[in-house]
Amino acid sequence: MVDQRDLAVNSIVLEDPPLDFAPIPPASSQLVVFDFDWSLADQDTDRWVHEVLSPRLRIEFVEKKPTMQFTDMCAYLLEELHKEGHSREALEDALRSMPMHPGMLRGVRTLQKEHKGTDFLLLSNSNEVYIGTILPSKGLTEPPLFKEIVTNPAQWEPNGLLRLRRRISPDGPQHTCTVGCSANMCKGDELDAYKERHASSKYERIIYVGDGGNDYCPVKRLGPNDIAFVRRNRGLAKRILEEGGIQCQVRYWSGAWEAEQLLLLLRAQS
Ligand SMILES: [Mg+2]
Numbered sequence: 366m367v368d369q370r371d372l373a374v375n376s377i378v379l380e381d382p383p384l385d386f387a388p389i390p391p392a393s394s395q396l397v398v399f400d401f402d403w404s405l406a407d408q409d410t411d412r413w414v415h416e417v418l419s420p421r422l423r424i425e426f427v428e429k430k431p432t433m434q435f436t437d438m439c440a441y442l443l444e445e446l447h448k449e450g451h452s453r454e455a456l457e458d459a460l461r462s463m464p465m466h467p468g469m470l471r472g473v474r475t476l477q478k479e480h481k482g483t484d485f486l487l488l489s490n491s492n493e494v495y496i497g498t499i500l501p502s503k504g505l506t507e508p509p510l511f512k513e514i515v516t517n518p519a520q521w522e523p524n525g526l527l528r529l530r531r532r533i534s535p536d537g538p539q540h541t542c543t544v545g546c547s548a549n550m551c552k553g554d555e556l557d558a559y560k561e562r563h564a565s566s567k568y569e570r571i572i573y574v575g576d577g578g579n580d581y582c583p584v585k586r587l588g589p590n591d592i593a594f595v596r597r598n599r600g601l602a603k604r605i606l607e608e609g610g611i612q613c614q615v616r617y618w619s620g621a622w623e624a625e626q627l628l629l630l631l632r633a634q635s
């Protein structure tokens with residue numbers, strides 16, 4: 366049995382944490398990297414679809430998670446969802462109903478509008494169909510917020526099944542990251558690859574907005590001029606505290622309204 370008292374103490378969410386909106390130095394060019402689930406979005410796509418459509422599969426998600434590779438498990442659960450008879454339209458409706466905080470939307474759009482030297486990259490362990498369905502429903506594709514979206518591939522089959530695959534196929538060469546990234550993707554490698562593809566952009570700094578344990582790898586690769594906007598009470602904050610080894614600056618947030626204030630601090634132009 367889980368000790369519920371221990372769980373309660375170790376998952377305190379401060380509704381009104383101490384304010385920490387000290388200015389951030391100006392920059393002329395910067396890259397803002399967003400994780401998706403619980404960072405840009407105020408929910409988790411892989412779990413949400415089952416919470417909306419099939420509570421049975423949401424429970425199976427928890428039961429299977431310790432024994433299966435995460436993306437493979439999500440792919441399996443989508444097959445089960447399809448067998449239960451849920452249509453493509455139902456899944457798309459569920460995705461479009463997923464919460465994204467107005468403060469977060471305001472923050473990214475204001476930063477994009479008022480600091481022309483800012484590029485946005487989405488780096489997510491969700492998948493391209495989920496993200497490709499949610500972003501337009503929140504007004505984030507017109508005009509596009511993100512310069513690139515890096516995530517797992519997925520596509521609809523004619524019978525309405527959503528076929529999800531790992532970004533790194535299990536049949537080819539695997540990533541060599543030893544920080545603990547899941548087999549389907551190393552977010553640190555993906556961030557490095559993006560920087561290489563866009564070397565001509567010469568970003569003065571990188572800002573990484575994340576919450577999960579799998580955001581630790583890319584954050585660990587940031588330099589002293591870079592900043593991580595880390596969501597409290599989640600895997601990334603825990604790993605930074607327990608494993609350390611971080612060179613970048615860290616600013617914490619709990620609610621998206623705080624992240625909005627941090628994003629606005631990035632508008633300062635040099
Ligand atoms: Mg996340």
Ligand SMILES: [Zn+2]
Pocket residue numbers: 542543544545546550551552553554582583
């Ligand atoms: Zn990694």
